[in-house]
Amino acid sequence: MPRLLRPVRRLLLLLATLLAPALSAPLAAAGQDALLPVDEAFALSAKASGRDAIEVRFAIAEGYYLYRHRTAVEVLDGGFSAANLALPAGERHTDEFFGEVETYRGSLLATLTGAAADDATRVRLRVKYQGCADLGICYPPQVRELDVALPAPAGPAAGPPPVAALLGAAPRSALLDGDTTVSGPGLPLPETEAYRVEVAADGADRLVLRFTIAPGYYLYRDKTTFAARSGRGATVVPGEWPPARTIRDEYFGEQAVYFDELLLPLAVRRTQAGADTLSLDVGFMGCQENGVCYPPLSRRFEIALADAPANVAAAGSPPTSGAAPRLGLLAALGFALLGGLILNLMPCVLPILSLKALGLAGSGESPARARAHALWYSAGVVLSFAALGALALGLRAAGLALGWGFQLQQPLVVGTLALLMFAIGLSLSGVFTLGGGLAGVGQSLATRSGPAGDFFTGVLAVVVAAPCTAPFMGAALAYAFAAPAGVALGVFVALGLGLALPFLAIGFLPGLAARLPKPGAWMDRLKQFLAFPMYLTAVWLVWVLAKQRGADAVGWLLGGAVLLALGLWAWEAARYRSTALRALGLAIAAAGLGALWPVQQLSSARGSSVAEGGAIDPAQPAADGSLPYSAEALAALRAEGRVVFVNMTADWCVTCKANERAVLATETFRAARERTGTVYLKGDWTNVDPAITAYLAGHGAVGVPFYAVYPADGGAPEVLPTLLTSGLVEDALTRAAARGRSP
Template sequence: MRVLITALLLLFTPLALGQGLGQPGTPTFTATPVQDFLPVEEAYQLEVEVLDDGRLRLYWQIADSYYLYQHAFKFKANNGTQTLTPQFPPALERTDEYFGDVSVYYQQADIPLTASPPLSEGSVLAVTFQGCADAGLCYPPRTQYFTLDLASAGAREIERPGSKTPTASRKAGAANADLGSLPYMLLLAFLGGTILNLMPCVFPILSLKVLSFARSSDHDRHLQSWVYTAGVVVSFVAVAAVLIGLQQAGKAVGWGFQLQSPGFVVALAYLFLAMALSLSGLVHLGGSLMNAGSGLANRSGPAGSFFTGVLAVVVASPCTAPFMGTALGFAVTQPPLVGLSVFAALGLGMAAPLLLFSYSGAARALMPRPGPWMETLKQFLAFPLYAAAIWLLWVAGRQTGVNTMAAVLAGALALAMALWLWSLGGWKRGLAVACALLAISLGSWRGLDENGSHASTLADSHVAWSEQRLADLRKAGNPVFVDVTADWCITCIANERAVLLTDSMQAAFAEHGVVYMVADWTNYDADIAEFISRHGRTGIPLYLMYSANTASGPLILPQILTADTVLEALESVSVKKKGIAAIVPTNQGHL
């Protein structure tokens, strides 16, 4: 069934997930202690030494699970009047989510510099470097300045020439709010929001909004696009405020947390069904073509545009996009106002394509002239929504049980009848109300227990996650791959079917002696929530590759996987290639 659901959803997805896109996973809003990212000056501690032969030695002590990019090093002396030649030591090769194939340094970087002509007493050295944390935060490039003291064979850190801000003040400020990184994180959030438009649930809504522009005046297009933008941004900020409020109240929650409630899943399925029936022309919820989806969103004018923006955010909740993870990971380590600004940037990114389209005559010129094709396209766009409704009903069944799923299907039938009767008008609307109440009753049936009968049988070569089991396996000499997933996570399902659960990839896990461990977060689990938060995440998917060395932390893989990414991670922890026999556990139960 899961394969069928995936096929239905991805059939209509304009973006093929897993085709070379990648980013660190999405960090978690939680009341348990979140990943505390170190200030950049603590993550990368630099010392400068003058050697006997006149060369300089630059030595970085790098915190555990942090690394520096080799290509990002830049060295300048006396405003570039002297040439500095570095001698880079061997580095670890990896495929990075931002820069592609790169060389990086973990633990330490020891780089000698040769100056031509030799540096003199009091020379000013500028050193630029950039690094990231495995847990998903990348720092902007950092430059430190030193003045050489040849008598002591060392160097003293100084302020940037012309700067009047004391170093101590800068460090104190960084402990509260890292405003220097904010522009970079806002950009990542903006890009992540833009990509959300390509997800299968959101794309039909965006397409219908674009269709409405074909027959609108310039003034109407501009007004509606800005009001739609306001709806999207306000909704994202509201979601952030709820997450922060729940965090303060002691609840461990993350992006998409509402989908762990079967009641919300059922309500979303009903919404998708109503939208799809409207697009198919079987029921008529309102007079506006593009605003199909709900009573408010179907209203014409600014109100309809605003609530269409709200609707777009609601239906985007099962999705995560590249670039979102790093930005949200930064947001959870900052004061609330900074965190809210990151969510606002996410909303602006999501609204940006439509806003641009409303002003771009060249983009609109690519559209065919208004005609019957618009009605045909509108009806076609109903089918991704039918597929999404089927998937959500399946998720509800997995969370609770087949009896509840059957009740919800009956509720969906009652909802469809209610919409049809309402469109007939007159006394039949009384029957429509009765059918709608029946649908609500069936959808909220007592069987919707969040601790329901969800039970997923694992493959023979997979094991269920637990902290103790993970520790035991590593102590026994087994590298472990942890897949934190959920049935309501579209990205998770796409990664599993396209990469992780293919026969060739499962054979690669066995070949390298890596145990495949599954942490299923379809229903809320406080232990899994704490585990996610410990790695600085706000949601799933989360993929962790642990070596057998219990002293080392995990390698965190991108949210959008490719086969090459996973194979490279397997190579880095493989035990069989080293001639060590791995202990392959048998499946001992269900999730």
């Protein structure tokens, strides 16, 4: 098992102990009143069989077992140079968490060989071990220190062995300084009894959080997190933490903790006026003194907020960790315009630019015609951006976990776009033409299209390009998703204007339009060539669909594409011959579109894999060295003091894939991870995933790609730009590692 996930696995092993009270009936049926204390389940003793060997014995109670690979002995002091720990072969066992392991039952005799110094009389050992009960309850890793008397060196003056050597040494808890034997702390309480959590409103803009902590338990201050969501964009910011006690934690080092009770004020930050309902997730971790540590826990609360004005500007509180800074309206509009303009350079827009290139090349007949092309195309872009933004805002307000790019999380949309791109490619290849029946245009959509064709091309540009996130665009979108509806629509309009700006400039600046090539026969060849970017786009969308719904979805879609091509070919062949044949062609094409229905009904590809036993092992790194993202894994790694690089990506995000191929899949990135001890976590947002959506929202992001580097000292993450370079990422990892080494 990789070292980086050991704390996560260790905590998972403890999860079953939380259900101990519910297991009282099965325990009684098995002839036991309760789970044995750890020192009774695994009675430890040690003695020296000579000056060159120390025997460490475990008497293991019936129904319990020890892990071979979790058993270790080391010498702390006493003048004994250890050479090797001899462990017998154990019983083979397939463990739920560790996989194929060896275990011991009944007893274990481990022999530590070495050599004692001439003047050595005693040796102090540290013994580490971990075991479980057959009932499915596992103890946390244990540490005991033992004092072992050594026999006197061979010689005539050797006296009787010390009493301690005859009786064996008593184990001592590593957490205590006394020399007496310490029994275990007893069964842990269920986590709902160990930690009671309450939240109450204290006025319109203040909440009070109270933890009631059971005696003998404590709560980590720095592992308490908050994530808030509301229909009006309200969030919370913790107030001043009360004084905490500092303890030396066995796993996390020096930690600030709370015993008995914790009262913490939470300031409510409102971006919109009015009554609201706040959904608050409180995450926390805690331990039993000298006992188990609970896995990351959480509570969810729904709090009704009274009618109150917006207070973001007046509160003056800093943004939550990792969140994007707040923008003003003018800055948000400027960022949106720049982001939309840069979006023209993103690879996801290339196919649509291919379509528009033909229209612009054919517009050289007059300045008025060029302006008409530019205006209708811009209208399609701007109105589509506004409609898509309004839909996203409405769905989020309805409580759905959606972000920017949500349309390509829907298999029905992906399949429809794939068939549409395929059909456009067929049109450019000459299989069929869009004639006068389409909105009275009378010309082909792909060449000298009229208003409807230009408008439709703008719509396509937004649908395909919107999931990409260009520089400046992310901050503008974050502002829009937290702003009032009217202001948000203004940001989306600015994004559309930025995307359409190059074509507006060509249409309205005669100098630029004059540089375009004149129409001619070359346009037919260019039109045929530009069919291939459409086919490639269709292939990409089919690949995305395969990731979402598996091979069955690809089969249905390819069958539908064949029927669509046949129907469109029949339609074109019967153009001047038979109305009935043209109707038959349309019916066949419609049957091809009907293949989208069974695609939508298929379960997700990930769900099918799990059902067939092919689930991804979260402990097994992928080919690029990444591990699957989860909030629990991130929390455990940060608690361990590791540098963590988080990559939120999606298969339909072309920018994400370009960054991964150019930067994150390189040897340079791998070497930087190894040098800084960085763990690479990857979150897949290809399908709707509320957990990833909540993570993005918590960092002020509304879409992918999103990259964050968490430093080793547990501080706030550094959010990286949407376009990566190897140098930029390497510098961020170096800074994060250096923060962990700072005094």
